[in-house]
């Protein structure tokens with residue numbers, strides 16, 4: 674697969690060659706708004722682009738339905754682990770960033786607010802996800818080598834055979850039941866490296882409920898989590 678971006682293309686369009694593609698296909702990534710034009714490996718680019726140009730209205734329509742960006746700026750309200758927290762810029766505060774109940778007080782230069790709020794969210798996410806992971810692991814009677822957070826696009830969690838479990842830090846912005854169901858899923862993979870019936874039974878046992886609503890929430894709203902911290 675190869676990918677090119679060119680100034681001739683409609684705004685934000687990426688062309689991807691795919692060996693198994695038959696004909697052209699357009700899609701808009703709900704997590705980024707990027708339009709992707711998939712073409713067969715040896716297809717000529719010009720007619721493919723002409724076809725995509727003709728779909729500009731469709732691309733615009735898909736983009737209009739995307740979640741709104743939720744920039745990390747003064748006054749923005751963030752759903753942090755089921756609690757609304759408002760970003761409040763403060764002049765001359767003693768510490769650069771401190772949470773005070775439902776307020777997140779951020780001092781220092783304005784241009785660094787977004788970066789520092791994200792760093793704080795990552796730290797909160799790691800602490801909470803690590804605690805929940807270890808609690809479920811103890812219940813399942815398995816070990817977890819390490820818990821880490823990242824910002825993967827298409828997955829909320831992953832479990833490696835080495836015993837390392839990774840999550841998207843953005844789960845801290847999802848409802849708690851969604852986060853916990855994701856943790857139960859990854860911890861259950863420490864026992865079953867598949868999605869068989871025994872695996873699903875263990876997830877339900879750890880989570881103490883049916884994780885289906887959490888999965889449905891992620892399908893319906895997961896992409897919106899990627900719009901937090903984007904400049905408007």
Ligand SMILES: [Zn+2]
Nearest residue numbers: 858862867868
């Ligand atoms: Zn899985």
